Each structure stands twice: as C-alpha cells, then as structure tokens.
Amino acid sequence: MTAINHQEHFDHKIDNDITIEPRDWMPDDYRKTLIRQISQHAHSEVVGMLPEGNWITRAPSLRRKAVLLAKVQDEAGHGLYLYSAAETLGITRDQMYEQLHSGKAKYSSIFNYPTITWADMGAIGWLVDGAAIMNQVPLCRTSYGPYARAMVRVCKEESFHQRQGFEIMMQLCKGTAAQKKMAQDALNRWWWPALMMFGPTDDASPHTARSMRWRIKRFTNDELRQKMVDVTVEQAKVLGLTMPDPDLKWNEARGHYDFGAINWEEFNNVIKGNGPCNKERLNTRRKAWQEGQWVRDAALAYARKQASADGTPA
Amino acid sequence: MNQNLHQLNYILQLADNLLIHAQRLGEWCGHGPILEQDIALTNTCLDHIGATRSLYQYAAELVNQLTPLERQTMFTSPALEQVFTKGLPAKEDDIAYLRDAWDFKNVLLVEQPNEDWAYTIAKCFFMDAYHLALYSALKSSNNSVLAGVADKSLKEVKYHLKWSSEWVIRLGDGTEESHERMQTAINERWAYTGELFQASAADVAAMEAGYGADLCALQTTWNAQVQSVFTLAKLSIPDNSWMQQGGKEGRHTEHLGYILAEMQYLQRAYPGMEW
Amino acid sequence: MQTFFRYGDYGDKDSTGGANASVNPVNQNEWPLWEVFIRSKAGLDHKHAGSLHAADARMAIENARDVYTRRNEGVSIWVVESKHIHATLPDEQEEFFEPANDKVYRHPTFYTIPDEVGHM
Ligand SMILES: [Fe+2]
Numbered sequence: 015m016t017a018i019n020h021q022e023h024f025d026h027k028i029d030n031d032i033t034i035e036p037r038d039w040m041p042d043d044y045r046k047t048l049i050r051q052i053s054q055h056a057h058s059e060v061v062g063m064l065p066e067g068n069w070i071t072r073a074p075s076l077r078r079k080a081v082l083l084a085k086v087q088d089e090a091g092h093g094l095y096l097y098s099a100a101e102t103l104g105i106t107r108d109q110m111y112e113q114l115h116s117g118k119a120k121y122s123s124i125f126n127y128p129t130i131t132w133a134d135m136g137a138i139g140w141l142v143d144g145a146a147i148m149n150q151v152p153l154c155r156t157s158y159g160p161y162a163r164a165m166v167r168v169c170k171e172e173s174f175h176q177r178q179g180f181e182i183m184m185q186l187c188k189g190t191a192a193q194k195k196m197a198q199d200a201l202n203r204w205w206w207p208a209l210m211m212f213g214p215t216d217d218a219s220p221h222t223a224r225s226m227r228w229r230i231k232r233f234t235n236d237e238l239r240q241k242m243v244d245v246t247v248e249q250a251k252v253l254g255l256t257m258p259d260p261d262l263k264w265n266e267a268r269g270h271y272d273f274g275a276i277n278w279e280e281f282n283n284v285i286k287g288n289g290p291c292n293k294e295r296l297n298t299r300r301k302a303w304q305e306g307q308w309v310r311d312a313a314l315a316y317a318r319k320q321a322s323a324d325g326t327p328a
Numbered sequence: 329m330n331q332n333l334h335q336l337n338y339i340l341q342l343a344d345n346l347l348i349h350a351q352r353l354g355e356w357c358g359h360g361p362i363l364e365q366d367i368a369l370t371n372t373c374l375d376h377i378g379a380t381r382s383l384y385q386y387a388a389e390l391v392n393q394l395t396p397l398e399r400q401t402m403f404t405s406p407a408l409e410q411v412f413t414k415g416l417p418a419k420e421d422d423i424a425y426l427r428d429a430w431d432f433k434n435v436l437l438v439e440q441p442n443e444d445w446a447y448t449i450a451k452c453f454f455m456d457a458y459h460l461a462l463y464s465a466l467k468s469s470n471n472s473v474l475a476g477v478a479d480k481s482l483k484e485v486k487y488h489l490k491w492s493s494e495w496v497i498r499l500g501d502g503t504e505e506s507h508e509r510m511q512t513a514i515n516e517r518w519a520y521t522g523e524l525f526q527a528s529a530a531d532v533a534a535m536e537a538g539y540g541a542d543l544c545a546l547q548t549t550w551n552a553q554v555q556s557v558f559t560l561a562k563l564s565i566p567d568n569s570w571m572q573q574g575g576k577e578g579r580h581t582e583h584l585g586y587i588l589a590e591m592q593y594l595q596r597a598y599p600g601m602e603w
Numbered sequence: 604m605q606t607f608f609r610y611g612d613y614g615d616k617d618s619t620g621g622a623n624a625s626v627n628p629v630n631q632n633e634w635p636l637w638e639v640f641i642r643s644k645a646g647l648d649h650k651h652a653g654s655l656h657a658a659d660a661r662m663a664i665e666n667a668r669d670v671y672t673r674r675n676e677g678v679s680i681w682v683v684e685s686k687h688i689h690a691t692l693p694d695e696q697e698e699f700f701e702p703a704n705d706k707v708y709r710h711p712t713f714y715t716i717p718d719e720v721g722h723m
C-alpha cells in the first residue's frame with residue numbers, strides 16, 4: 015500500500031468506528047498524540063498515589079486503612095495498564111519515566127495540591143475520582159484498541175473509588191461539628207482544582223477537534239465540566255455541604271447549573287510547576303525510582319544468571 | 329495472671345505483630361522500586377490487615393468480658409479506659425488505636441524501620457517463615473477462632489513466603505551491591521529474630537492449654553527454612569547470637585512510639601468519633 | 604544495537620508507519636515486557652489480560668497474580684515474554700482472512716432440513 019492508501023484506510027477505520035490496533039498503520043501525529051495523552055494519564059495515576067498514600071499510616075480505622083490501601087494500589091495498577099498501552103506505540107516505560115522525572119512530561123495538576131486533613135481522602139475520592147471517571151468512561155470506546163481496553167479495566171476498578179470517598183464524606187457530615195467542618199473545608203479546597211481537571215475551556219483547547227475526530231477524546235472539556243457541576247451539586251445537597259461558588263445557580267433555559275469563573279491563572283501556575291506540592295511530588299517519584307535502581311538491576315542480573323545456567327538465552 | 333489474661337495477651341501478640349508489620353509495609357505504597365512490586369507488597373499488607381482485624385475483633389470480645397480489675401492489670405492506657413468509663417464496649421479499633429506503646433505486645437522486629445528494599449525483604453522473610461510455621465501449628469488449635477484465622481491466613485502466608493524468599497535469593501545472588509545490601513540487612517536484623525521464639529508467660533500458658541503453638545518446634549522449622557533459602561541466596565547466618573527482646577512484655581524500641589503517634593493521631597485528637 | 608520488540612509491534616516497523624521507536628535508545632536494563640493470559644474460571648480459555656514487566660518468568664507469573672487477579676479474576680495464568688509473540692501483519696489482512704468470507708457451506712445455516720426432522 016502507498017502512504018496515501020494507508021491514510022485513506024486509517025480514515026476509513028476512524029470514520030466507521032473500527033478500532034486501530036498497534037500494528038496498523040497510523041499517522042505520526044496520531045501516534046504522538048496518543049503517546050502523550052496515555053503517558054500523561056499514566057503519570058497522573060502514579061503521582062496521584064502520593065497525596066492519598068501519605069494518609070495510609072494515619073487512616074483513622076483499620077477498615078479505612080484497608081480501603082485506602084486498596085484504592086491507592088488500584089491507582090498503581092491503572093498507571094501500569096496505561097504505561098502498557100503506551101508501550102504498544104513504541105515507547106518504553108523507562109523512557110516515559112525519564113520524561114516524567116526530567117519534568118518534560120506533565121501529569122494532572124490536581125495532584126500538586128496537599129492533603130491536609132482526613133476529609134481530603136473523602137473529597138479526593140468523591141471529586142477527583144469522580145471527575146476522572148467522567149473523563150474516562152467515554153475513553154472505553156476510544157479509537158485505539160489497547161487504550162480502550164486499558165480504560166475498560168480502569169473504569170471497572172474506579173467504581174469503588176468514588177463510592178468510598180463519598181462514604182467518608184457522608185460519615186464526616188453526620189458526625190460532630192468538627193468533622194463536618196473538616197468535610198466542608200475539604201470541599202472548599204478541592205472543588206475548583208477538580209473542575210480544572212477537565213482542562214482549559216474549549217476555545218482554549220486547539221487540538222480538541224482533531225482529537226474528537228480521532229475518537230481519542232469523545233466529549234469536549236466544557237461538556238464534561240458542566241456534567242461534573244450538575245452531578246456534584248446534587249450530591250453535595252445529600253451531604254448537606256455548601257458548594258464553594260457564590261455564582262452557582264440553576265439555569266432553567268439551559269437545563270444546567272451556571273457556575274463561577276475558574277481561576278485559570280492558578281491553573282497555569284500549577285502546570286508551570288508552582289503548585290503547592292509540585293516539587294515534592296516529583297522529587298518523591300524520582301527518589302523512589304533512583305532508590306529502586308539497584309533492586310531492579312539485581313533482579314535482572316539474577317534472572318540472567320539463571321537463564322545462562324539453564325542454557326536458555328536471557 | 330489468670331488464664332483469661334494469658335489468652336488475651338496471646339491474641340494481642342499475634343494481632344500486634346500483624347498490625348505493626350502492616351503499618352510499616354504500608355509506608356512503601358507509592359514508593360516501591362517498580363509498580364509491579366509496589367502492588368505486590370500492598371497485597372501482602374492487605375492480607376495482614378485482614379488477619380489483624382479478625383484478631384482484634386476477637387480480642388475486643390475478650391476485653392469486654394474482663395472485670396475492671398483484670399482490665400487494670402492488663403492495660404495502662406487512659407484512652408482505652410475512658411471507653412469503659414463511658415460504659416461502652418470496646419471495638420476492634422479501640423484495641424488498635426487507644427492502647428499506648430507499653431500495652432502493645434508485638435516483637436521488636438516488626439517495628440524496625442523499612443530502611444531499604446533489602447531490610448524490608450529481610451523483615452518480611454523472617455516474619456513470613458515464622459507465620460507459616462505458626463499458622464500451620466495453630467490450624468489445630470483448640471480455640472476455634474484462632475484455628476479459623478490460622479486456616480485462612482495459611483494460604484496467604486504461603487504466597488508471602490514464596491515472594492519474600494525469592495527476593496532474598498534474587499538480592500543475595502544478584503549483583504555485588506545487592507548481595508552486600510542483603511547480607512547487611514540480615515546482619516542488622518538478625519538480633520530481633522530470637523524474640524519470635526522466646527516464650528512469654530502468655531506463650532507458655534497458650535501451649536499448655538492447647539490453643540497456642542510450641543515455639544521450640546516452630547524454631548526448628550524456621551531455622552531450616554531460613555538456612556535453605558540462605559544457601560540458595562549465598563547468604564550466611566550472622567555469628568552474633570545475642571538476641572534483643574522485650575516486645576512481648578511491652579518493652580519496645582524507640583520506634584514504636586513514633587509509629588503509634590502517627591497511626592493513632594486522629595483517634596486521639598478527636599476522641600470518640602466515627603470515621 | 605539489539606532490536607526490541609513489543610506486544611503488537613514486532614519487527615517490520617516500516618510497514619506499520621509512524622514514529623520509529625528504535626530511534627530512541629532503549630535502556631538495556633529495563634525488565635522485559637510480558638503478556639498475561641488469564642483463565643477466568645474452570646473450563647474457559649485463557650484470555651489476554653494485559654502486559655507487565657518482570658525480570659523472569661517466575662516473577663512475571665507472580666506479578667500477573669498481584670496485578671491482574673486482585674479481584675478474583677482468575678484461576679490460571681499464562682505469561683509469555685512479549686518478544687515471543689508472532690502475529691499477522693495488517694498488510695496481510697486481505698489474503699489471510701478474506702478468502703474465508705465466501706465459504707458459506709461451512710456454516711450449518713447453509714443447509715435446509717425439513718422441520719419434521721427436528722433439531723439437527
Ligand atoms: Fe485511577
């Protein structure tokens with residue numbers, strides 16, 4: 015086939031909802047965009063383990079400790095599934111780590127905020143996992159096969175994450191005044207960063223149209239953000255918490271909630287590395303990776319010794 | 329000490345070992361050498377928490393049956409005592425979160441810091457080999473709760489031991505650096521292994537009454553297990569035979585205080601609340 | 604330099620088009636990639652579950668257990684190092700699979716049997 019033929023064939027598949035698989039011809043930009051998107055997503059899962067992970071040792075009950083551990087562990091799994099999906103595109107996990115550790119690759123800016131109280135475990139599960147699920151469910155039908163299949167697995171596992179977070183919030187909200195204050199404080203701090211998770215507004219996202227055509231994005235940032243607002247407002251009512259947005263009100267004509275302006279300056283600042291925890295998160299990841307080097311080397315050295323003793327090539 | 333207290337102490341020894349071990353292993357979550365192993369270690373940690381919860385639930389039942397005098401002999405933890413002052417029954421979390429360090433009966437080994445992967449593997453391997461022998465014995469305990477926990481945990485610990493043994497071997501026979509790190513970790517932690525087989529009054533009472541394990545027999549199995557893995561790993565058992573002890577009697581290293589301060593902080597700062 | 608293969612990405616980079624992975628220097632000390640196949644319950648086939656990294660086969664099986672069967676997803680695990688999987692090329696699609704399209708007589712519905720014969 016000629017290059018033109020390849021392109022036509024690819025377009026035909028995209029237009030007809032046929033999955034693209036690793037060995038299929040694909041345009042360079044499609045491959046590059048996917049590598050960036052999937053690896054960023056993977057990095058977010060892995061860095062995302064840190065803010066919650068730092069409460070594992072302080073979880074206030076053994077049940078909560080087990081749930082939190084299982085939840086953070088799931089995020090490691092999600093990172094793993096996504097790195098694997100990206101690896102089918104011709105990049106290795108080590109190379110992706112290199113990009114993360116050098117600061118070249120980005121991850122979701124939400125994980126650069128600190129987890130200050132136990133209620134943050136609730137707010138993260140409820141809002142951050144909630145927003146992630148909203149982003150991820152449509153990706154189960156994305157055009158790239160390995161990505162779609164990874165997302166199916168991720169989404170199946172995510173379903174308990176949001177519920178456990180909401181349960182934490184509920185428990186706090188029906189607790190003492192101090193506990194309820196803790197819950198409200200967490201909502202106040204996490205709400206806006208959670209809305210920023212959907213990315214810049216549609217008019218500021220130049221690649222949205224192309225990504226939508228490629229089905230590596232299925233709804234626009236603003237569509238998903240609106241959905242998040244609509245759903246969360248109702249859930250906050252159940253909790254008896256106040257949404258930290260004075261401009262929030264139901265718009266009968268639109269059939270949606272109107273909400274206040276997002277502080278994009280803050281968003282850009284955090285992306286640039288000036289969030290409260292950017293340095294700490296990245297340093298933690300680097301440290302874990304560097305300190306693990308001798309361990310990984312040892313395992314490989316041992317495996318090679320064994321293989322040569324067996325007479326099989328390593 | 330009467331039989332009730334011995335029994336409770338025996339259960340607490342088992343449960344506290346698992347809890348403090350799990351607490352330390354939980355520190356690894358998100359910081360492992362590679363994602364796959366991060367996930368593996370968390371699985372083990374979750375197994376320990378599952379077992380410790382069953383044991384604390386049982387311990388709470390036993391605590392609730394004690395007379396006030398027995399309770400005072402047993403515990404000197406004002407936060408726990410307050411639960412009783414309020415006329416409430418103790419629950420699993422009260423036992424875990426409201427006791428002070430001197431009421432904890434875990435061995436000193438599990439409270440030692442993780443240091444690095446080699447130290448952690450050494451600790452896991454020693455504990456896994458111990459737990460395998462222990463649960464194998466407790467399966468035929470005449471206490472049905474203990475026998476049940478042992479039966480369930482046995483399947484888990486077989487896997488844990490496979491995992492930690494393989495890592496001991498891999499590190500011992502991997503690179504020069506890993507060999508040295510593994511041997512150092514073993515040398516440093518070896519002095520904490522003797523306590524596992526040092527019978528406390530509770531251990532003696534438990535064995536005599538038929539619900540506990542015979543520590544001498546356990547030690548023989550454990551030694552053989554350790555020796556065979558070390559041989560494969562090209563590692564050696566340290567010459568120094570001096571053994572630290574005190575954990576089973578509530579005399580701990582400095583580390584436990586910090587562990588509890590962190591673990592119990594919410595329960596202590598916001599007493600009596602549900603989470 | 605040694606060529607590295609990945610699942611679904613074996614050799615023949617030219618025919619798959621797009622960015623060429625071998626441009627990037629690959630870390631020779633990265634644990635190899637493995638493909639994991641899981642039998643979800645007795646009687647069923649093993650099905651591709653995903654990939655992971657492991658230093659050797661033993662570890663790959665254990666990692667697969669820890670990563671892919673945490674929710675009771677399996678009763679048996681196969682692993683194979685990704686470089687050992689061989690696959691059809693997309694360019695062979697037509698000659699491989701289309702000739703089977705018109706062999707309708709291989710399917711039971713091709714044949715008419717009187718109703719009174721019953722199930723056959
Ligand atoms: Fe996730």
Ligand SMILES: [Fe+2]
Binds near residue numbers: 089146172
């Ligand atoms: Fe999640």
